[in-house]
Amino acid sequence: MQVKPVILSMMFFLILPLLTGCWSKVEVNDVAIVTAVGLDKTDKGKIQLSLELAVPRLLGVTNQSGGEKLEAKAGWILSAEGETILEAYRYIQQKVQRKIVFYHSKVIVIGEKLARSGVLPVLDFFERYKQSQIKSHILFAKGKAVDILEYNPVFEKLSSEIMREEAKSKKNVSVRLLQFMDMLVSPGNTPMAARVQLIPAQTDKNSGESDPGISKISSLSVRGAAVFHKDQLIGWLNETETRGAMWLKNRMKDAVTTAEVPVEKGGGRISAQVHTASTKYHTLAGTKGITITVDPYAEVSIFENTSKLDMSSPKDLEYVRTLVTEDVKARIELVCREAQLGYKKDILGFGHIIYRQHPKQWNKSYAKEWEKLFPEVPINITPHITITQVGLTNKSIELE
Amino acid sequence: MVRVSGYQLFATTVLFQLGTTVIFGFASPAGRDAWIAMLLSAFIGMFMILGYIALMNMMPGLSLVEWFPKQFGPWLGIPIAWFYPLLFIYDAGRGISDLKELVPLTLLPGTPTWVILGSMMLVIMYFLSSGVEVIFRFAGLLFPIIFFLFVAEILLLLGSRNVHFDNLQPLLGEGWGRVWKTVWPFGILQTFGETIEFAMLWSFLRKPGQLAGINIIAVLVTGVTIAVFDMLAIMVLGEGVFQRNIYPLLVLLRQLSISDFLDNLDALGVMYFMTTIFLKISLHLMTAVLAIQKLTSAKSLRLPILIVTVTTLWIGSNMARNVTDHIFVGTRILPYNLWIPLFIVIPAILLMVAWIRKKAGTAL
Amino acid sequence: MGPTLSGNFEADLAFFRESFDRSSDIVFKELLVCDGYRGIIIFIDGLVDVSLVDMHIITPLLHGRSQLELKLNEQVKHHNVQAILQKSIVSACQSKLESEMHTIVSAITNGDTILILESSSEALIFDMKGREARAVEEAASEPTIRGPREGFTEKLRTNTSLLRTRLKTNKLKMEPLTIGDVSNTDIVIVYLDGVAKTELIDEVRTRLGRIKIDAILESGYIEELIEDNTYSPFPQVLSTERPDRVAAALLEGKVSLLIDNTPFALVLPITFLGLMQSPEDYYQRYMISTATRWLRYWLAFIALTFPSLYIAVTTFHQEMVPTNLLLSIASSREAVPFPAIIEALLMEITFEGLREAGIRMPRPVGQAVSIVGALVIGQAAVQAGIVSAILVIIVSFTGIASFIFPSYSLGIAARLLRFPLMFLAGTLGLYGILLGLLVICIHLLRLRSFGVPYLSPVAPLSLNNLKDTLFRVPWRNLIHRRRGIGE
Incomplete structure (x- = not known):
């Protein structure tokens, strides 16, 4: 008697394959793997969805014939328009025999036009659809997203690879969809994401003699940042400003600061690498109004010293420290000024910090008027820099 | 005679209480204060469970369904006792319904649900027919594995640099209101109230003196575990996504990657979620079967098992059209109409009656 | 009379x-x-x-x-x-x-x-028996690097002497018994008096007494006739050729059965983890033994599930594979005409067939067949585009993993269970594998070997005995164990 369930379930499991056929089953060679998604807005106001599909045949290692060219692009870009993303996706699916799958798409590129009109309508798809990766990197293209996808890279086989690597690298504001959405919805915060653009080939100088193979290739670069008001793109930050913003967003991971030594001290430059950095905020929100104090803490080490300063002398080192401090401060101030005076909008998410530290006041009074208040809010920046390493030498070489 | 060790009861209790909560995320309406809500529920839930244990101690050796006839007399007691196995079956049906939503969404998008649920029910039937002892041993075996996975998951998440401690701030920024709303009644009842089922099983414990201690530790472990996961989910996902998502912990798992070698571990995560659901459904059904056996004084468990599993399958596959219905019923209707009376009101009356009778008994 | x-x-x-x-x-x-x-x-x-x-x-x-x-x-x-x-x-x-x-x-x-x-x-x-018998040789089915080279032979008396030389005590009891109406096979119940529990010995005696059969030609007959649950792929009695292993088991309070005409002795009761141990674990340094044991547990799991995981992941859960790996799997599968389940079944059956053929063939031929066959079929099948290169790697890794079982009969169980798991993976993906593993797990939890739960000391948990299962702690800390097992 004890055996019955065993036999029953065994029979069930043995019969199962016969009954099922294959419901949910898709073979690897029947799927088209999306590696990057591009979104644009057409002139008619529709959404243009572009997908970069990987072509395994061109990617794999089994090509032993050797006949194929190395630079063959392994991605296939398909675009379609639709009122919603799903609609556009359906159009693309009709063109492709294989089943399009999204779960390997790690990059979302959004074109400038779409971004300027607001990204909220397109984000829902990526949060809701189970195949989409909420940890994808989100990038904003200066220009059209589809052009970015179509870029033909040199080292990698897919443009998405480059974007992913670049976005991951520490020098960029690497923002994942998840964080983007979080910034979008949390009170007082505004999103920020990396900018991607095609830099056209430099043909201005010495173009005639340079290697013809290289100079014609433009390059894809992830630099700078896109800044938003609510969900609308309102502008770009250049590289230097982005640095400042990264300090503020507490995303500074790895950076180099260069301080110029004044001529009276002997001139030259000192470059320091930032190892660890974290930014703390102190806010005062009282009856008098709001004051924000930014305290970036950083540990740096000296990498290059072309000045006459002696790194073994505590006095000189202290002087270098103040120089670096000034440099960091200037960087942060630059972007704050840009926000307060240029955009006149809180593109850096200071509101969220106020909310975090004074939730009741924020909800009660500041939330509604923040837009008006922000340009006037005093922002103090007091960097705390520690020099931990000076490298292997004390003084630089000096010629008598 | 089945005898269960303290460790096994502990493991079973913790896994039972974790159950589906690990998947659905606990108290997400409370936003970034969900973990506070969790700890609070655990604390209050602990006293509720101690109340059940007090009942147990007043009627040693008797199981849940035998309490009522003993205190209220057979005419009133037996009908009340029948409510419990029915509730357990219904709860098991809800577990099945969870599976019905979760599996197609995460693992098998195109497979008909009857296959998914049917095959699971067959395994459960086999499990039930193996007896109580095997269920306890299974939990004992599973517990270290699950907790090893939990720890691995936490370490991987902490190592992934996606954890932002700031997301927990401001603490109680929106006040106690939303915290309290999730604690009562859902938080206490769903996770800890259901532990009343174990009153069917407590009499198997080898050393009855350990009962209270085991339960206190179990509740604390459960509370802390879920709170930790809530905190992690909030730190990684941010409040907005945590609140909006139906399966926040699933999304949490998706953030993991083991040094670019294994990606999207959510499928693996779903597997261990399902193992705990499996255990929970089995426990619901086992207690229901034991209760039915006690009430009908059936000799063999075979028939009750068959009836109970088939009923559960039917309930589970028909109770909700979609996950919205399912969760709505689970959070709005069920607690007030079934759980409060059965988990709190009736046991409280029972406790009072038992206490009065005991007093009277000693006075006489 | x-x-x-x-x-x-x-x-x-x-x-x-x-x-x-x-x-x-x-x-x-x-x-x-x-x-x-x-x-x-x-x-x-x-x-x-x-x-x-x-x-x-x-x-x-x-x-x-x-x-x-x-x-x-x-x-x-x-x-x-x-x-x-x-x-x-x-x-x-x-x-x-x-x-x-x-x-x-x-x-x-x-x-x-x-x-x-x-x-x-x-x-x-x-008594002047003088039958021709094989000399005491190294145990062919359980070789060790370090450890005694002697193995049991077909001669019962030799075997008892091999045990007696290891345990020189009058506590070592050897109760004779004859089973089989026609074969009249001599069987000896061996145990250490005072160490083995009397209930266990009585139980063995009763179960042996119940046997009604015409002939016992190998210990497998006895094994099947006295085990608790016949409807199970898992061995519930350990069969071994090594006297040192039997002696160790006797010291743990187990009972051994020596059967005439076979070099395989039976040891019972046995647990799952006991079957995963090799006698060499106790001869080597404990750290190495512990590491080896973990390697063994891990590879055992792989031997059971690896092909089915491949099927499930490539046909149901492609999102789990990192993009680059997925693309290279996809490109290697590009020309393969079959679905992954058929592909995997094809290769697995071929592999098992080769292995079986390798055993049955005369020894010199057998080795050549298995090695050359595997190479040729693997290489040729990939080039012909019938299977993908990745799958060949998976099948061969599974093959290696399935050799890791110290107990041959447990290894067979894993090999057998691999196939239903592959079917489940082919129809229900990871969900199917999960269900399959749950059933196996429940089955193992139900099993008992002479009253001892098969998965002890893990379930039910006994921390003290874990010292010698998940780990192999130094002998100094292991001494108390001697009295513990058999409970």
């Missing part, structure tokens, strides 16, 4: 001749003892050491006549002649008197030598 010797020499002789007619290997050697008594020696040629019979029975009887006559004269009474022979003439160490026909016949078939004298109603039985 059957018929006994009548005392009528002619009639008795006729009875034996009739019993053993048409048997070319039976020897009837007639003698004339002291001119007066006719005698006959009966034995089966090949089972008996003829030179011993010659030296110790025939020679004294024929040449020690003067002494015999002397003794016979002293005690005139006839019937004592057997006793006199037994005590003072024949120089064999094991001998006894027997009058029952049935017993005498079975003694002959058992390889004993019989001497019957005229007008005597009792026969003398001498």
Whole structure:
């Protein structure tokens, strides 16, 4: 008697394959793997969805014939328009025999036009659809997203690879969809994401003699940042400003600061690498109004010293420290000024910090008027820099 | 005679209480204060469970369904006792319904649900027919594995640099209101109230003196575990996504990657979620079967098992059209109409009656 | 009680001749003892050491006549002649008197030598077994690098001696038993008195007593007839060729069964994790043994699930594979015409077939077949585009992993269970694998080997005994264990 369930379930499991056929089953060679998604807005106001599909045949290692060219692009870009993303996706699916799958798409590129009109309508798809990766990197293209996808890279086989690597690298504001959405919805915060653009080939100088193979290739670069008001793109930050913003967003991971030594001290430059950095905020929100104090803490080490300063002398080192401090401060101030005076909008998410530290006041009074208040809010920046390493030498070489 | 060790009861209790909560995320309406809500529920839930244990101690050796006839007399007691196995079956049906939503969404998008649920029910039937002892041993075996996975998951998440401690701030920024709303009644009842089922099983414990201690530790472990996961989910996902998502912990798992070698571990995560659901459904059904056996004084468990599993399958596959219905019923209707009376009101009356009778008994 | 010797020499002789007619290997050697008594020696040629019979029975009887006559004269009474022979003439160490026909016949078939004298109603039985037997060799199925090289042989007596030399104590008990209506196989129940629980020994005795079978040709017969649950792929009794392993088990309070004509001894009760241990674990340094054990557990899991995981992941859960790996799997599968499940089944069955063929083939051919076959089929199949290169790697890794089981019979169970898991993976993906593993797990939890839960000491948990399962702690800390197991 004890055996019955065993036999029953065994029979069930043995019969199962016969009954099922294959419901949910898709073979690897029947799927088209999306590696990057591009979104644009057409002139008619529709959404243009572009997908970069990987072509395994061109990617794999089994090509032993050797006949194929190395630079063959392994991605296939398909675009379609639709009122919603799903609609556009359906159009693309009709063109492709294989089943399009999204779960390997790690990059979302959004074109400038779409971004300027607001990204909220397109984000829902990526949060809701189970195949989409909420940890994808989100990038904003200066220009059209589809052009970015179509870029033909040199080292990698897919443009998405480059974007992913670049976005991951520490020098960029690497923002994942998840964080983007979080910034979008949390009170007082505004999103920020990396900018991607095609830099056209430099043909201005010495173009005639340079290697013809290289100079014609433009390059894809992830630099700078896109800044938003609510969900609308309102502008770009250049590289230097982005640095400042990264300090503020507490995303500074790895950076180099260069301080110029004044001529009276002997001139030259000192470059320091930032190892660890974290930014703390102190806010005062009282009856008098709001004051924000930014305290970036950083540990740096000296990498290059072309000045006459002696790194073994505590006095000189202290002087270098103040120089670096000034440099960091200037960087942060630059972007704050840009926000307060240029955009006149809180593109850096200071509101969220106020909310975090004074939730009741924020909800009660500041939330509604923040837009008006922000340009006037005093922002103090007091960097705390520690020099931990000076490298292997004390003084630089000096010629008598 | 089945005898269960303290460790096994502990493991079973913790896994039972974790159950589906690990998947659905606990108290997400409370936003970034969900973990506070969790700890609070655990604390209050602990006293509720101690109340059940007090009942147990007043009627040693008797199981849940035998309490009522003993205190209220057979005419009133037996009908009340029948409510419990029915509730357990219904709860098991809800577990099945969870599976019905979760599996197609995460693992098998195109497979008909009857296959998914049917095959699971067959395994459960086999499990039930193996007896109580095997269920306890299974939990004992599973517990270290699950907790090893939990720890691995936490370490991987902490190592992934996606954890932002700031997301927990401001603490109680929106006040106690939303915290309290999730604690009562859902938080206490769903996770800890259901532990009343174990009153069917407590009499198997080898050393009855350990009962209270085991339960206190179990509740604390459960509370802390879920709170930790809530905190992690909030730190990684941010409040907005945590609140909006139906399966926040699933999304949490998706953030993991083991040094670019294994990606999207959510499928693996779903597997261990399902193992705990499996255990929970089995426990619901086992207690229901034991209760039915006690009430009908059936000799063999075979028939009750068959009836109970088939009923559960039917309930589970028909109770909700979609996950919205399912969760709505689970959070709005069920607690007030079934759980409060059965988990709190009736046991409280029972406790009072038992206490009065005991007093009277000693006075006489 | 059957018929006994009548005392009528002619009639008795006729009875034996009739019993053993048409048997070319039976020897009837007639003698004339002291001119007066006719005698006959009966034995089966090949089972008996003829030179011993010659030296110790025939020679004294024929040449020690003067002494015999002397003794016979002293005690005139006839019937004592057997006793006199037994005590003072024949120089064999094991001998006894027997009058029952049935017993005498079975003694002959058992390889004993019989001497019957005229007008005597009792026969003398001498043990002069001298069957040709294999020498003690290294255990072929369980080799070790470090550890004794001796393995059991087909000869029961040799095997008992191998155990006795390891455990030199009078506590080592060896209860004899004969099972099989036709084969009359000798079986010895071995245990350490005072260490093994009496209930366990009683249980073994009852279960052995219940066996009704015509022949026991190998220990596998016994194993199947006494195990708790026949409907299980998992071995519930350990069969081993290694005396050191049996000795270790005896020290843990287990019971062993030695069976004549097979080098495989049975040890019981046994647990799943016990089957995953190799005797060498105890001879090597404990850290290395612990690491080896974990490697073994891990590879055992792989041997069970790897192909099914491949199927599930590539056909249902492609999102789990990192993009680059997925793309290279996809590109290697590009030309493969079959679905992954068929592909995997094809290769797995081929592999299992090769392995089985390799065992059954004559040894020199077998090795060549398995190695060359695997290489050729793997390489050719990939190039022909029938299977993908990735799958060949997976199948071969699974193959390696399935060799890791220290117990061959457990390895077979894993190999067998791999196939249902593959089917499940092919239809329900990871969900199917999960269900399959749950069923296996529940099954293991239900199993008991002579009352001991199969998964102990993990479930039910016993922390003290974990010292010797998940880890192998140093001997110094392991000493108490000796008394623990068998509970």
